[in-house]
Amino acid sequence: MEHLPVLEAKEIRDQAAFLSALIHYRWTSDEHERFRHGITLLSTLTNLKIEDCFGGLWWWQAGCASRDIGLTQSAIQIFCKSIENSYSFPLQNRMRALLLKDDPEQLSRLPSGKRAVAAHQAPESFQVDSVLVEAEAQFLQGQYEESLRLCRDVLRRKNANETHHLNALRLLGKVFQAQGRYEESVQCFTGIIPKDIPPAPGPSAAAQREIR
Numbered sequence: 146m147e148h149l150p151v152l153e154a155k156e157i158r159d160q161a162a163f164l165s166a167l168i169h170y171r172w173t174s175d176e177h178e179r180f181r182h183g184i185t186l187l188s189t190l191t192n193l194k195i196e197d198c199f200g201g202l203w204w205w206q207a208g209c210a211s212r213d214i215g216l217t218q219s220a221i222q223i224f225c226k227s228i229e230n231s232y233s234f235p236l237q238n239r240m241r242a243l244l245l246k247d248d249p250e251q252l253s254r255l256p257s258g259k260r261a262v263a264a265h266q267a268p269e270s271f272q273v274d275s276v277l278v279e280a281e282a283q284f285l286q287g288q289y290e291e292s293l294r295l296c297r298d299v300l301r302r303k304n305a306n307e308t309h310h311l312n313a314l315r316l317l318g319k320v321f322q323a324q325g326r327y328e329e330s331v332q333c334f335t336g337i338i339p340k341d342i343p344p345a346p347g348p349s350a351a352a353q354r355e356i357r
Contacts, residue, residue: 159189159194163189163206164206186214190211201227202236204240208224208240221251229259253278253282274309276295277299277309293317296313296320300338314338318331321333
């Protein structure tokens, strides 16, 4: 309140209104109050021009706020735009993590070099998910050999879980199918790891079978 005159400028006023609404929304635990503050938060998000805000934190806050009030598609657009067009900053790894959860296909469409996450800044599971997203992107771009290489990498990783193995095999089958390697494609779709890929420790029983 002491600096209220400074906040009269339109751009700054919109930013301050957004932050104030976000704080009130996250602070309250009362369901009725949360609903009321959610409406206010939505209104301030509509007026907020993130491109005019200084710093990458605004993109993260606006995306998370959109996600909190159920505007998942808006959050996806905000995160993708930040990763693709703004400078690189650590919070973008968290954006990628949420994109992997909400819309991995959108993440796979980002330019090469924008999809991957720094390994030292992510948990092991997210590293594997990131490799799978890159493999899917390479497949969609017709880079079949690179997609095969990345799928094989996932299948060999000790930190990959059963879901990772099944997703890698499914994508591997699509790549083999696109290459006309139908026998290997069928093996992958039925959960069998082709003979040129040694199984990693601990996959599912189906994935442990290897063609001799």
